[in-house]
Amino acid sequence: MAPEEKLIFAQSLIREAGAQLRSRSRSELKIHLKNHDVGDLVSDADKQIEKLLVTAIRKRFKGQSFLTEEKWVSYKPKTQTWIIDPIDGTTNFITWKRDYTISIAYYEEERPVFGLVYDVEADDLYLGLTGGGAWKNGERLATLPQEKPLSRCVADVSLKSVALLKSKYGIQLEKLASHIRGHRSRGCASLCLCRLAAGELDIYLSAHLKTWDYAAAAILVNEAGGVWGLPFHDRQALYSTSVPFLAAGSRDLYTQIVNKFLTVNRI
Ligand code: 2AM
Numbered sequence: 001m002a003p004e005e006k007l008i009f010a011q012s013l014i015r016e017a018g019a020q021l022r023s024r025s026r027s028e029l030k031i032h033l034k035n036h037d038v039g040d041l042v043s044d045a046d047k048q049i050e051k052l053l054v055t056a057i058r059k060r061f062k063g064q065s066f067l068t069e070e071k072w073v074s075y076k077p078k079t080q081t082w083i084i085d086p087i088d089g090t091t092n093f094i095t096w097k098r099d100y101t102i103s104i105a106y107y108e109e110e111r112p113v114f115g116l117v118y119d120v121e122a123d124d125l126y127l128g129l130t131g132g133g134a135w136k137n138g139e140r141l142a143t144l145p146q147e148k149p150l151s152r153c154v155a156d157v158s159l160k161s162v163a164l165l166k167s168k169y170g171i172q173l174e175k176l177a178s179h180i181r182g183h184r185s186r187g188c189a190s191l192c193l194c195r196l197a198a199g200e201l202d203i204y205l206s207a208h209l210k211t212w213d214y215a216a217a218a219i220l221v222n223e224a225g226g227v228w229g230l231p232f233h234d235r236q237a238l239y240s241t242s243v244p245f246l247a248a249g250s251r252d253l254y255t256q257i258v259n260k261f262l263t264v265n266r267i
Pocket residue numbers: 039040069085087088089090091187188189190208209210213
C-alpha cells in the first residue's frame with residue numbers, strides 16, 4: 001500500500017475529526033484528572049476522537065499498529081505505525097477552545113513518513129512529508145533562517161519545564177529570559193513545533209513530552225531545516241513513553257541553547 005493513499009485518507013479523516021471537535025460545546029464536556037494531577041486533564045472528546053481515528057484507519061488499512069495517548073488500543077509493534085494524539089492541548093480545548101490540535105504521524109520501521117497537525121479552530125492543516133517538505137494549507141513553508149541572533153528570538157517555554165530543569169539538573173533556564181526578545185507558553189507542543197517550522201516561533205523548550213506530542217510536528221521541523229532533540233537522553237527513542245525534555249529551533253539556535261543554557265554549571 002503506497003503511503004500516498006494513507007496520506008490522502010488521513011488528511012480527510014483529520015478534517016472530519018476536527019469538525020466533530022468544533023461542534024462540541026465546552027459546557028457539556030466530561031472532564032477527568034489523569035493520575036490525580038490537576039495539570040493533566042482528559043475529556044470524553046479526547047477518547048471519542050481517538051476511537052474515531054483508530055477505527056477508521058483500521059477499517060481502511062490492515063495490519064497497522066497504533067501508539068496513542070488515550071490507549072483506546074494497545075501498542076503492538078508492527079512495520080506500519082500511526083502515532084496519534086487525539087487532542088494536543090487538552091487544557092486549551094477545555095478552557096478556551098482554541099490552540100489545540102489533532103496530531104497524526106505515520107511511521108514505517110520507526111522512520112517518519114508523514115505528519116499531519118490540524119489546528120482545529122484556525123482550520124490550518126500542517127503537513128510534514130519526509131523528503132517532501134513542510135506545508136501549511138497546501139503552501140510550502142520556507143527554510144528557516146539559520147543566522148538569527150538570540151536577541152531577536154521568541155521562545156516558548158512553560159514554568160513547569162523551568163522547574164523540572166532546576167529540580168532535576170540544577171539548570172537555571174530562567175537566565176535565558178534576558179538574552180531573548182520574549183517568551184510565551186502556548187500549552188500545545190505540536191502547534192508550537194509547527195509554528196516554529198513556519199518561522200513564527202524561534203525556540204521551543206518543553207519538559208514531560210511524550211512521543212505523540214511531537215511525532216508529527218517534528219517532521220515539519222526537520223523538513224523546514226530546523227533541529228529538534230532530547231538533550232538529556234542518549235537516543236531519541238521513538239516509542240519511549242517517558243521523555244524529560246525536548247528542545248527545537250534552527251540548527252544554530254538549537255546548538256546555542258544546548259551549549260549555553262542547558263549545560264550544568266555553564267551559566
Ligand atoms: P496534551 O494536551 O495532549 O496532554 C502543554 O501542556 C503540552 O504538553 C501539551 O502539548 C500537552 O499535551 C503536553 N503534555 C504532555 N504530558 C503532559 C502532562 N503530564 N501534563 C500537561 N501537559 C502535558
